Structure formats: structure tokens, C-alpha cells
Amino acid sequence: MSKIPDQEDEQFIANLKVELNRMDSAFDEPTPSLADFNELAVHTLANQKRRWRKEFFIFLLVALFIVSAIFVAAWWDPVVLLLIHGSSMLIGAVILTVSLTSRGSRDFHE
Numbered sequence: 001m002s003k004i005p006d007q008e009d010e011q012f013i014a015n016l017k018v019e020l021n022r023m024d025s026a027f028d029e030p031t032p033s034l035a036d037f038n039e040l041a042v043h044t045l046a047n048q049k050r051r052w053r054k055e056f057f058i059f060l061l062v063a064l065f066i067v068s069a070i071f072v073a074a075w076w077d078p079v080v081l082l083l084i085h086g087s088s089m090l091i092g093a094v095i096l097t098v099s100l101t102s103r104g105s106r107d108f109h110e
Contacts, residue, residue, distance in 0.1 A: 074081040
């Protein structure tokens with residue numbers, strides 16, 4: 001077989017690299033100033049703090065709603081409260097049992 005196609009491919013790749021390097025050198029990469037970095041850091045921290053406060057506020061509202069619903073259920077009918085607590089304990093026990101059995105079978109196979 002002839003090695004001419006390989007040489008043409010290598011020459012094409014070399015020319016392509018030269019052209020890409022020329023294009024890269026034509027456009028300077030602007031480096032942000034230290035003040036820009038500081039401004040970005042302050043902006044990011046402020047956004048994180050705002051998001052944390054919003055999520056915490058939503059958490060408190062949901063927790064207040066759940067606790068209020070439980071108190072209302074207990075006030076109207078104590079049997080409903082017992083049903084809620086009993087079902088939640090039963091669901092928790094089932095989840096724990098399934099988790100332990102799946103973990104045990106996973107450890108057994110390894």
C-alpha cells in the first residue's frame with residue numbers, strides 16, 4: 001500500500017493545527033481584574049445566603065403546617081392522631097426492615 005494518503009492526512013492535521021494556533025493568537029483572552037473576581041464572589045455569596053434563607057423559610061412553613069395539622073387532628077379526634085402515629089410507625093418499620101434485608105442480601109453476594 002502507498003503511504004501517500006497517510007502523509008496527506010498528517011500534512012492536513014499539521015496545517016489545521018497551524019491555522020487553529022493562528023486563530024487562537026488573533027483573539028486575546030481577557031483576564032478579569034481582581035475587583036471583578038471579588039464582585040463575583042460577593043454576588044455568589046449573597047445569592048447563596050438569599051437561597052438558604054428562602055429554603056429555610058419554606059422549611060419552617062411546611063413544618064408549621066404539618067404540626068398544625070397534627071394538632072388539629074388531635075383536637076378534633078384523638079383516634080385520628082393515633083391512626084396517624086400508628087401508620088407512620090408501621091411504615092417506618094417496614095422501610096427499615098426492607099432496607100436491612102436488602103443490605104443483608106447485598107452483603108451476602110459480595
